[in-house]
Amino acid sequence: MYRFLLNRRWLALLAFVIVFGAVCFRLGLWQIHQLDRRLDRNEVITDHFSTAPVDLDSAAPVGTTIDADSAWTRVTMRGTYDAASAASVKFTSRDGAPGVDVVVPLRLDDGTAVLVNRGWMETANSNARPDLPAPPNGEVTVRGWLRQDNNAGGDAVRIFDGQIRAIDSDGFSEFVPYELRDGFVNAQEESPESTPAAALEAEPEPELGQGPHFFYALQWWFFGMIGITGYIWFAISEARDRRRARTGPRQDSEREVASPVSA
Template sequence: MYGFLLSRRWIGFALVVVLLASICVRAGFWQLHKLDDRKAENAVARANLVADPASLDAVAPSGEQVSPDDEWSTVRLTGRYERSDELTVKFRTRDGSPGVDVLTPLVLQDGTAVLVNRGWMPTANNSERPSDIQAPPDGTVEVVGWLRPDSPAGDEAVAPFEGQVRAVSSAAVAEATDLTLRSGYVDLQEQTGGPGDLRLEPVPDLGEGPHFFYALQWWFFGLLAVIGFFWFAWSEARERRDPSVGRQAHAVGGS
């Protein structure tokens, strides 16, 4: 009764179903791997966020890249802001409102500098750099903030253009200025004189994301493909056994 499954058409159908189901299964496990990565990143972030502030040299010595294991470490810096090289990071939204992050180099006592994200400000819904950016405190200031690694975005996103970037890269900013920049940047949390009207970077989202449910969805799609194959096979076998079933189905569809 099921001999038709050995026909070229059904073998091809079966191969397509097997391929589709395999892709869905692999995609599900890929989502679980992403979930494991997210859990590991969250564990690092939680540990670093509750640690006491440390000096930048203790976490990321000069000349070294910011390690992923050091992201969200709280560091304490002392220096003076160099507003002439200030940038804005455009297309940053908060609660659905357009705005920019204000990125100002802080020149340290050893002559090197660190990019400090002083906070977010609302702007018009366009790509123009705002002209009313609040100035940083004058003179020597003490800054406490979260250490972040450079963005891996491409040159078009990180290279400064008309005082703006779309993502932060200390290496790209260093090429466009005369500053000797340390790797990464710092999300300001506290500073001498306070942040003013700028809104500080919020605590990162430490949720696990939708990866587990995405895995279930992929596996459901794979199971649906297999069930569909057997349903179509059963339906054709039933029609072959009783041709009147097929005629009735065609009649109902035609009416």
């Protein structure tokens, strides 16, 4: 009754369903892996935020690469802002409002520097560089948390007309005459503050929720089940139609033989 499943059309459909189901299953697993990564990240952030800030040289000595484990470490450092090398990260937003992040290198006593994201300011969404608030003069103490480089690469991390699209110490280092440490720092406090105080919003603490990954995984697996269930349903429907096509004429003939002949 199901011999028709061996013809070319149904074999092609079966192959498609198998591939579709495998892809959906794999994408569901990928979402579960993303969920695991997010939970690990949340644990790292919670651990770092539950401890007091440490000196930058203790958390990330010169030459250290900021990785997933050292990111979000709360640090404190003291140095002098290089206001002439300030840049804005364009096309950022907060609560739907357009703006820029203000990034300024902080030169340290050992001659190296670290990029500091001093905060976000609302601006018109355009390619023109806005007027950036000046950082504090002289030595300043900065407290914040470490972040990894964006690693976007290409033009996204190169400065054009005082603007960049992603913060990356390697890209930024092409435009300053001193060594930049890996990663950057999201500033939360500056002492002394700018005079007058700059209208910059500090980076908010990251969300620690699970995100949509689990439900996305369920969606992909559901799509895969739809494909398999649909194939089975169509196969049963086809078999039923074929059975009716074979048995229908025979039943009609039997009914004609069994009926009385009119005089």
